Amino acid sequence: MILTVTPNPALDVTYTLGQLVPNSVLRPSAVHRRAGGKGVNVARVLHAVGQDTVALLPVGTGDGELLRAELVDSGVPHEFVGTGGATRRTTTLLSTVDDTVTLLNEPGSRLSEMEWQELADAVHRLLPSASVLVCSGSLPPESRTDAYAQLIRMATRAGVPSVLDTSGAALLEGVAAGPAVVKPNASELRECTGLDDPLAAARALRARGADAVLVSLGPDGLLACTGEGVWRARPSRPLRGNTTGAGDAAVAGIALELAARSSWPRVLRQAVALSSAAVLGPLAGDVDLEYHRRELRAVAVEEVDLEDGHAAGVNR
Numbered sequence: 001m002i003l004t005v006t007p008n009p010a011l012d013v014t015y016t017l018g019q020l021v022p023n024s025v026l027r028p029s030a031v032h033r034r035a036g037g038k039g040v041n042v043a044r045v046l047h048a049v050g051q052d053t054v055a056l057l058p059v060g061t062g063d064g065e066l067l068r069a070e071l072v073d074s075g076v077p078h079e080f081v082g083t084g085g086a087t088r089r090t091t092t093l094l095s096t097v098d099d100t101v102t103l104l105n106e107p108g109s110r111l112s113e114m115e116w117q118e119l120a121d122a123v124h125r126l127l128p129s130a131s132v133l134v135c136s137g138s139l140p141p142e143s144r145t146d147a148y149a150q151l152i153r154m155a156t157r158a159g160v161p162s163v164l165d166t167s168g169a170a171l172l173e174g175v176a177a178g179p180a181v182v183k184p185n186a187s188e189l190r191e192c193t194g195l196d197d198p199l200a201a202a203r204a205l206r207a208r209g210a211d212a213v214l215v216s217l218g219p220d221g222l223l224a225c226t227g228e229g230v231w232r233a234r235p236s237r238p239l240r241g242n243t244t245g246a247g248d249a250a251v252a253g254i255a256l257e258l259a260a261r262s263s264w265p266r267v268l269r270q271a272v273a274l275s276s277a278a279v280l281g282p283l284a285g286d287v288d289l290e291y292h293r294r295e296l297r298a299v300a301v302e303e304v305d306l307e308d309g310h311a312a313g314v315n316r
C-alpha cells in the first residue's frame with residue numbers, strides 16, 4: 001500500500017469559465033467540488049490505476065463536511081484525523097478560452113499539538129503496511145517547518161522510502177531528513193536554492209540530503225538528478241487541458257515505480273505519462289486512463305552525459 005499524507009487538505013472547487021476578465025461578473029458554466037489537497041490527488045490517481053493506497057488527512061469543520069462525504073463516495077481508501085479548525089477551500093478558475101488556470105489557495109487552519117500527534121501516530125500505525133510514504137502539499141499555518149522531516153525520519157526507521165512534494169522551509173527541512181525523492185517544480189526549486197539552472201539547483205538539493213531530485217518542468221516533462229545519473233523525460237506532444245493536479249499525478253507515478261523498485265527511466269516514463277494523462281482529466285486527481293496507456297510507450301527518456309552534455313535515448 002502507498003500511504004499519502006496531506007496535512008493541509010482542502011475542498012477543491014473548480015469553476016469552468018470563458019474569459020477570465022478582472023473587474024467583471026464571472027458566471028461559470030460548471031462548478032465541481034471534491035476532496036483535494038496534493039496527497040489526496042496522489043491517492044486518487046493511484047486508486048484509479050489499481051494501486052493499493054491510503055490517503056491520510058486531518059479534516060475539520062466547515063467545508064470539511066463536504067470533503068469527508070465526497071472522499072467516502074469516491075471509494076478512495078482513506079483515514080481521517082478529526083480536527084477542531086475549519087478545513088480550507090482551494091479554488092481553480094479554468095478558462096476554456098485561453099486554457100489559463102488560476103488558483104486561489106486559502107491558508108487553512110492550524111493543527112494543535114495534539115492533532116499533529118494524532119496524525120503522526122496514524123502514520124506510525126500505517127507504515128508497517130506501506131511500501132512508500134508520500135508527503136504532499138503545504139503545511140497548515142503555524143506548523144513546525146520540520147513536520148515533514150519528522151514523518152520522513154519515521155518512515156526511514158520503518159524501512160519505507162519517502163517522496164516529498166512541498167515548498168519553502170518545509171521542503172528544505174524535509175530534504176535534510178533524506179527522502180528517497182523530492183519533486184519540486186522549477187519555481188519552487190529556484191525559490192529554495194536561489195539558483196536559476198534546474199540541474200544546478202537539483203544537485204544543490206541532493207547535496208542537502210535528498211537521494212534523488214525530480215524536477216517537474218510543466219509541458220517540458222521532468223528532469224531527474226539521481227545518484228545513478230541524470231535523465232530528461234519529455235511528453236510525446238503538447239496538450240491542452242487542466243494542469244491542476246498534473247504534478248500530483250507525477251508524484252503518483254514516482255511512488256508507484258519506487259514501490260516496484262523500477263529503474264529511473266521507468267520511474268520517469270510513468271511520472272510523465274500519468275502527469276500528461278492528468279492534464280486531459282477534467283479535475284485535479286483525474287487521469288485519462290486510455291491516454292496514460294498510450295503515453296507510457298511514447299514518453300521520450302534520455303540520459304544526460306554530464307561529461308560532454310550528450311543526451312542519449314534509453315529504453316530501460
Ligand SMILES: O=P(O)(O)OC[C@@]1(O)O[C@H](CO)[C@@H](O)[C@@H]1O
Nearest residue numbers: 010036037090105137138245284
Ligand atoms: O496549497 P497547497 O497545499 O500547496 O496545494 C493545494 C492544491 O492547490 O494542490 C492541488 C493541485 O496540485 C489542488 O488540488 C490543491 O487544492
